[in-house]
Amino acid sequence: MKETPDKSFWDAPHRPLFLLAAVWAALVPLVWLFLDLSNDPVGWHRQEMILGFAGAAMGGYLLTALRHWLKQAGQGAKGPGRHAVQGLVLSWLFGRIAAGQPGDGPMVLLGIAAYPLGLALCLLSPVLSARLWRRMPISLAPVGLLAVGVGLRLGGDGLAAALAMALIVAVVGGRIVPAFLASRAGQATPPQRGALPAMARLADALLALALVSHLAGLSDGVTGGLLLATAAGQVARVGRWPLAAGLAGAQGDLLMLVLAWVWLPVGLTLTAVxxxxxxxxxxxxxxxGLHTLTMGLMGGMIMAVMARAYMRRAPGVLLAGTGLVLAFALITISTLLRLILYAKPVALSVPATFWCLGWAVFALCALRSMAGPAPHPVLSAARG
Known part of the structure; x- marks a missing residue:
C-alpha cells in the first residue's frame, strides 16, 4: 500500500529540525563577523555547533530513521507524534537560550540537556517497545552528543569534541554512504549490511582509541600516531565501496556524500601532523586541522544527508537541484579557505562568510520544499 505523504509541517520530524539546523548553522559563525555578540565567541561557537546545529540535524535524521526501523519490525511507520516533535523544538529553543547564559549553574546545564535527553527518550521508548535491541546504541547517540557539548562547556576541550564528532560521522556515515552507493549500483541487498567489514571496524576502533588516548592524558605523539593509523584505515575501507557503479552518471546526491567523506581522512591526517x-x-x-573535521566533515556530511530530503524524485534516483549544489559548493569552499587562510587571522571572516551563505541558501531550499508534502522515503529514492 502506498504511504500517504505527511501534509503537516509537524508530521514530518525532519522538516522543523532540519530547518532549525540550517538556520542555526548560518547564524552561529556571525560571532566571528560581529565580535561584540558574545563575551566568549570561541566557547559559544564550539558549543552551539555541537548542541545546536548538529543536535537539530541528528534529531531530524534519527526520528526519520525511527519510522523505517519500526516499519521493518512490523510496527508500522509510527513514531513520536506532532506534539512530541513540537515539544522537542521548544526544548531545543530553550536550550539555545540557556546556552547563551553565563556560568555553569544547574539551571543552565538543565536547559542545555533538555533537548538531547528528550530526543533520546523519543527514540528509546518505541525502540524498546519493539524490542529493537540493535538500535539501542544509536538511539543513545543524543546522550553522547550531550556529553560532548557539556564537556566543551565545562572544559573547553576542542580536540576531544572534534574527535568525538568525527567518530559519530565515521560510525553513522560509514554505514549509510556505502549503503546508498550499493543501492544506486543496483545491489538489492548492500554487502555487509548487518556487519561492517573488518577494516571498517578497525578504523572506527582506532579513532575511538585515539579519543580515549587524548582524554586519558597520553602524549600527543601517541594520539597523533593513532590518528594517522585510523586515517589510513578510513581510506582503506572505501576500497570496498562500489564507487564506480554508484557514482555512474555523476549523481549529485551521492557525490556530495563521498566528497564530504573525503574530509575524514584529510582532517585526521592534518590533526595528527x-x-x-x-x-x-x-x-x-x-x-x-580541527576545522577540517568540523567544517568539512561534520558540516559537509550533515548537509549531504539533509539535502536528500529536498531533492527532486525520479524512479530510483534523487536529483540535486542548482540551489542544493550551490549550498554544498559554498560549504566546501569555506573549508578550503579556512585551510588556505590559516596564517591570516584577519581574513578568517572570509570562510565564515562563505559558510553562512551556504547554509542560508540551503535554508531557502528547505523552505521552498515546505509547499508540498514530504516525500516518502524521506532520505532515499523509491525503487524504480
Whole structure:
C-alpha cells in the first residue's frame, strides 16, 4: 500500500529540525563577523555547533530513521507524534537560550540537556517497545552528543569534541554512504549490511582509541600516531565501496556524500601532523586541522544527508537541484579557505562568510520544499 505523504509541517520530524539546523548553522559563525555578540565567541561557537546545529540535524535524521526501523519490525511507520516533535523544538529553543547564559549553574546545564535527553527518550521508548535491541546504541547517540557539548562547556576541550564528532560521522556515515552507493549500483541487498567489514571496524576502533588516548592524558605523539593509523584505515575501507557503479552518471546526491567523506581522512591526517609535528606543514596550527573535521566533515556530511530530503524524485534516483549544489559548493569552499587562510587571522571572516551563505541558501531550499508534502522515503529514492 502506498504511504500517504505527511501534509503537516509537524508530521514530518525532519522538516522543523532540519530547518532549525540550517538556520542555526548560518547564524552561529556571525560571532566571528560581529565580535561584540558574545563575551566568549570561541566557547559559544564550539558549543552551539555541537548542541545546536548538529543536535537539530541528528534529531531530524534519527526520528526519520525511527519510522523505517519500526516499519521493518512490523510496527508500522509510527513514531513520536506532532506534539512530541513540537515539544522537542521548544526544548531545543530553550536550550539555545540557556546556552547563551553565563556560568555553569544547574539551571543552565538543565536547559542545555533538555533537548538531547528528550530526543533520546523519543527514540528509546518505541525502540524498546519493539524490542529493537540493535538500535539501542544509536538511539543513545543524543546522550553522547550531550556529553560532548557539556564537556566543551565545562572544559573547553576542542580536540576531544572534534574527535568525538568525527567518530559519530565515521560510525553513522560509514554505514549509510556505502549503503546508498550499493543501492544506486543496483545491489538489492548492500554487502555487509548487518556487519561492517573488518577494516571498517578497525578504523572506527582506532579513532575511538585515539579519543580515549587524548582524554586519558597520553602524549600527543601517541594520539597523533593513532590518528594517522585510523586515517589510513578510513581510506582503506572505501576500497570496498562500489564507487564506480554508484557514482555512474555523476549523481549529485551521492557525490556530495563521498566528497564530504573525503574530509575524514584529510582532517585526521592534518590533526595528527599538528599533534606530532606542530612545526610541519608551514606551521599549520592544530585548530585549522580541527576545522577540517568540523567544517568539512561534520558540516559537509550533515548537509549531504539533509539535502536528500529536498531533492527532486525520479524512479530510483534523487536529483540535486542548482540551489542544493550551490549550498554544498559554498560549504566546501569555506573549508578550503579556512585551510588556505590559516596564517591570516584577519581574513578568517572570509570562510565564515562563505559558510553562512551556504547554509542560508540551503535554508531557502528547505523552505521552498515546505509547499508540498514530504516525500516518502524521506532520505532515499523509491525503487524504480
Amino acid at each position: 599538528g599533534l606530532i609535528l606542530p612545526d610541519a606543514l608551514a606551521g599549520l596550527p592544530l585548530p585549522t
